[in-house]
Amino acid sequence: MIHYILKRLTSLLITLIVATIVIFLIIEVVPGDPAAYMMGLSGSTEAADALRVELGLDKGALERYFSWIGGMLSGDFGISYTYRVPVSQLIGERTLVSVPLTVYALILSTLIAIPVGVISASRRGSVVDTILMGVAQIGVAIPNFWFAILMVLVFSTSLGWFSAVGFPGWEAGFWVSIKALTIPAFSLALPQAAILARVMRSSVLEVMQEDYIRTARAKGLSQRQALIRHGLRNAMIPVLTILGLQFSFLLAGGIIIESIFSLPGLGRLVFQSIAQRDLIVVKSIVTLLVMAVVMITFIVDLLYALVDPRLREGGRG
Template identity: 45%
Template sequence: MAALLFRRSCSLLALLVGVSLLVFVVFDLLPGDPASVMLGTSARPDTLAALRAELGLDQPVILRWLGWLGAALTGDFGRSLTYGMPVSGLIGQRIAVTLPLAVLSLGLALALGLSAGFLAARRPGGWADRSATVFAQVGMAVPNFWIGLLLILVFSTTFGWMPGGGFPGWTSGVGVALKSLLLPAVALALPQAAVLCRVTRGALLETASEDFLRTARAKGLSDTAALLRHGAPNALPPILTIIGFQFAFLVAGAVLVENVFALPGLGQLAYQALVQRDLVTMQAVALLLAASVLLVNAFVDLLQLWIDPRTRSPA
């Protein structure tokens, strides 16, 4: 087990280093010079050359990547060309919105998706199964930003029950802040709940025909109790895998929803940096989001190793 954990840790470290190099090189190849963005197109050539030397843009890309990676490991992602402040400070401000939004969305997706998937698997072909199938198909087909626009139209514009956008900040009170995150969380959660419902249903139905479940029923357990007590633990590994992907998506893929609801999160920061050609900020946000995806999936792998001993095979 220790050897397996060591190999997984080395693989994760290699992936993180590889992703950092890919992110740096891709953004470095984008057209546009950060020095020209800072000074404007009318800057004198000698002034432009001096700023490029100060920013290290006259060095080979490998040396610049090593310097950037070393600084990033200490929490120094450079200074934003657009906002004129350290990128780490910007990320700290924005992640205070994106992370709670992702956690709230995941909680809603788990509550709805797992419940609907279990009810569908409990009586295959019944009304709950048919309803869950329709929900899963519609939920996976409709984009989350369209759901967000519909929620704003109904609950904000028409009835005025919920705020239609913006974030008042946590200093305004936890209840007020969570209320502003509820509609975007629902918009993000519904498609993920549809996916989770379908995966949960399939995983439970696969275990429903196993001998240990038939034995449990023969001993007097009801179908619901047998499925919940014996089927659910054996169906957990594929469900955990999907949950890991979903949380990573909710953190890294909320760009459209954050812009629809005007939330000052990482998604909106990434979009604004792209529009302003703020390469320093874009690199930092991309690296953070990619690292979060890798770390969440690594954590899910460790959970599966703990839950299912069969996954501990060296192969």
């Protein structure tokens, strides 16, 4: 197990280092002047020169790379050019919204998808299966922003259960914040849940064809008991992969939902920084997102090992 973790950690580190080099090369080294770009078409030469010094562009590429990495390691991501606050503070605030929102959405989608997938699979071909999978199909097909607006119309405008937009901040209280995130989380969760339910269904169907399910049935377990005791854990393996991918996607991909609900999340920050040509922020966020994706992959790998002893111990396989 330790060997397995070390191996994964090494590949994680290498991925991160390669990623920072690629990001650095794209933003700072490829031909073109970042300072002039950040100033925009109307900027003066003097201002661009000043910015160039501020960004340290007068120094060599290698030196800049290491001072950037060194800075990040000590928590210094630089100062945002447009907001004039430390990037770390900017990202910190946004992360406190985006990460809970993503986790919330994934919990919701898992809670919906797994039972739906299992029920559909265990009643394959029945009316229930047809209806559930039909709904899932619609869930994949409809745009989540449209669904979000629909939810707002129903739950905020008509019923008045939730506020339509905005985020009060965690200072306002845990439940208040959770409540404010509920409709956005549902909107994010719906298409993910639909995809996940389909994966779960086919995974369960596949597992139910396995010989060890037949062995379990021969022991005297009913079809349902065999599914629960022997099928689920095996069926979870492909579902974990999808969950990992969805987490990475939702973390910064929730931009449309964030915009609709005016949530101060990472997606919007990236978007705004790109629009304002704030390369300092863009560089940091992209790096952090890469780090998040790599970390999640690592966690998913650990979960695999938890589910599957063959990965833990190695062996004949």
